Amino acid sequence: MESARAIKQVVRRAENQEWVHELTNVIEDNVVVGAYEKLGRAQWPIRNILHGSFMGHPLHATVSDIPTGAWATAMVLDTAEVAFGKKGLGPGADAAIAFGLVGASAASVSGWADWKHTKGSTQRTGLLHGLINSAATGMYLTSLILRKAGARGAGQIVSTLGFGLTIAGSYLGGELVFDRMVAVNRAEPPAEPEEFTPIASADDFTENEPYRFEVNDVPVVVIKSHGQFYALSDICSHLGRPLSGGEVDNGCITCPAHSSTFKLENGAVVTGPAAYPQPTFETRVNEGYLEIRTHHVYD
Ligand code: FES
Structure with a gap:
């Protein structure tokens, strides 16, 4: 108008x-x-x-x-x-x-x-x-x-x-x-992948190093920490920047843009400015491959 x-x-x-x-x-x-x-x-x-x-x-x-x-x-x-x-x-x-x-x-x-x-x-x-x-x-x-x-x-x-x-x-x-999408949740829970999807050999990961993947067009950051695999949305819930350039320490990843820190385990916010938690994915190692899927699938 x-x-x-x-x-x-x-x-x-x-x-x-x-x-x-x-x-x-x-x-x-x-x-x-x-x-x-x-x-x-x-x-x-x-x-x-x-x-x-x-x-x-x-x-x-x-x-x-x-x-x-x-x-x-x-x-x-x-x-x-x-x-x-x-x-x-x-x-x-x-x-x-x-x-x-x-x-x-x-x-x-x-x-x-x-x-x-x-x-x-x-x-x-x-x-x-x-x-x-x-x-x-x-x-x-x-x-x-x-x-x-x-x-x-x-x-x-x-x-x-x-x-x-x-x-x-x-x-x-x-x-x-x-x-301008200020103060909205930029990381809505991804709908994909619904089924466990292999993304890389489990041996290819270095401890506490973030790796970015596109899985069914969904950007995901994967971290191996203390032998466990964690996968979170790579779109920061704060203002949508990629988390994968961030630092991993003490079971958390810190966004490089404005230093929001999220728990690897469940995406909970430890330190703002993010107000919303980071969506996470289920992970498993199957025949030597790391697989992930959303939390929306129930067996
Ligand atoms: S975009 Fe990640 S903290 Fe702002």
């Missing part, structure tokens, strides 16, 4: 502005990386929380609904207060704004953590998404201060403008997830 094309063009034009390029680099290098460096070793458990690795789902997607829902509630209560003169609704609207501010703080920190691992135009769209949402948060904070200072009407005008920004920020959030 023409309207969709026009909106996309506005986004492309905005993300290609010179200042957006420059600010992206400044924020990534000085703010996000700088914060991680200050945290030192403590950054790792914190990052696992911010990326949602601990719960198998991106934290940002969960908490970002809080400000949107809370501020929509405030909008309805404000409208009812003004339209029907129901003054008793005011405290409810103020409480919803305050609750939204708490959720916006969590959404902001987790969002910037996820943003750091994006690149190019996706990262610049992510920057615009973050800036718009930060501006919306600032407006809601201002609105709350005005309301508490007795300037209720002004506070309601500012929060209405903030709600417009929230909608714009949500649009860009949807663009990032649905168009």
Whole structure:
């Protein structure tokens, strides 16, 4: 549709502005990386929380609904207060704004953590998404201060403008997830091979060395560790890069792109930014050949 094309063009034009390029680099290098460096070793458990690795789902997607829902509630209560003169609704609207501010703080920190691992135009769209949402948060904070200072009407005008920004920020959030595939599981469980399929002689593997295979068009990384064979999807669940260039250590493989670490045994995330586990395959050695199949077949 023409309207969709026009909106996309506005986004492309905005993300290609010179200042957006420059600010992206400044924020990534000085703010996000700088914060991680200050945290030192403590950054790792914190990052696992911010990326949602601990719960198998991106934290940002969960908490970002809080400000949107809370501020929509405030909008309805404000409208009812003004339209029907129901003054008793005011405290409810103020409480919803305050609750939204708490959720916006969590959404902001987790969002910037996820943003750091994006690149190019996706990262610049992510920057615009973050800036718009930060501006919306600032407006809601201002609105709350005005309301508490007795300037209720002004506070309601500012929060209405903030709600417009929230909608714009949500649009860009949807663009990032649905168009750019940020924070989605890139490694859906493969449907193939359903039957045990030989892929190589079992003698051809060196311990703790990742090997990449295409099995029925499915990219697979195979590792022999302590005499056992492990096979995982070679598409990293985080942003889809190949795992096979990674390092194997202590029963885990670390993705070379952004250092997500997965257990060889079951693909569980040990360290983010990945939030989703890595699909694994069953393995067996049959007549000297390593064979693999998906976990979807039941004998
Ligand atoms: S693609 Fe980001 S950690 Fe693998």
